Amino acid sequence: MTKLARASFRERIERAEEARHSPLATPSYPARRLREEPDSDHRTPFQRDRDRIVHSKAFRRLKHKTQVFIAPEGDHYRTRLTHTLEACGIARNVARALGLNEDLTEAIGLGHDLGHPPFGHIGEAVLDDCVRSRWGHAFRHNEHSLRVVDRIERLNLTEPVRDGILRHTGPVPPASLEGRIVRVVDRIAYINHDIDDALRAGVLTFGDLPQEEIAVLGSTGPERIETLVVDLLERSEQADDIVQGESVGGAMLRLREFMFQRVYLAADAQREKPRVEGMLRALFDHYADAPPPPVTENASDEQRVVDWLAGMTDRFAIRIFSELYLPQRF
Helix, strand or coil, rough: CCHHHHHHHHHHHHHHHHHHHHCCCCCCCCCCCCCCCCCCCCCHHHHHHHHHCCCHHHHHHHHHCCCCCCCCCCCCEEEEEHHHHHHHHHEEEHHHCCCHHHHHHHHHHHHHHCCCCCCHHHHHHHHHHHHHHCCCHHHHHHHHHHHHHHHHHHCCCCCCHHHHCCCCCCCCCCCCCCHHHHHHHHHHHHHHHHHHHHHHHHCCCHCCCCHHCCCCHHHHHHHHHHHHHHHHHHHHHCCCCCCHHHHHHHHHHHHHHHHHHHHHHHHHCCCCHHHHHHHHHHHHHHHHHHHCCCCCCCCCCHHHHHHHHHHHHHHHHHHHHHHHCCCCCC
16 A cells, blocks of 8 residues: 555544534644654544553453442442443543544543552552551542553553543543543443442342432433433533533432442441451552562652552452462462
């Protein structure tokens, strides 16, 4: 194939984006990366970022990291990977409907939880408490996600993707509208699929759900997601920003508060918490005293410990704990 033919792929991609995208969309070109590199002739820079994330080891490990329920009985509970895929699908739909950059939205969605430690909310809380006690500052999974893509996996992602990953949670919203979509949709996805998992686990019954909020949003997960997405689209188009309406957005936030009280932090949903907490604290103490091999150049002892523990899957953490602290067969 000639150089002229190869160049035409890029030209067709750019013309298609110009025709499809809103003026508010983040353009795919020029790509801004930490280390300059030539663009692909047939993939946008954000498509390349997406592919790099999907092919990374950190992404593959998400399939063995807890979303909410630890060591669940059954094959249908969400994991960190299935949450990522569900959130990503909703976010792409929103971006397409608003004429924004789907490729950027998808890349941020796929990468936003790469730095999440094992065992869901419990794992993050324990690691945060250990880091605060030992070194005096917080562990935040969004900040570690950025370290994963920048230093551990060395993916050399574009700046808008890095910004969206870092700011998908926390006090400062992403700079791009696409990043702000992921920030909102992350909550839309996990609130609704966590309700589904809580009902399946028997932690909640339908009657336990706050009926005022259910009346606004819908009685089933698909109904609630549809209500939230339509509201997000209508309000965002009016505002030229990514926003929710007061009624629907407020109902979602109240439902999120309910989930923290009754599921994420409730005793029934955290029957394994004492054992998980004891195991992770023991692993932290072990590696803080004898740091593991570094996974990046010039890593401090703290970075070596956090990189190692946050990168573990649930089952790998259990295996290492068993090898370190439980009698082995002779």
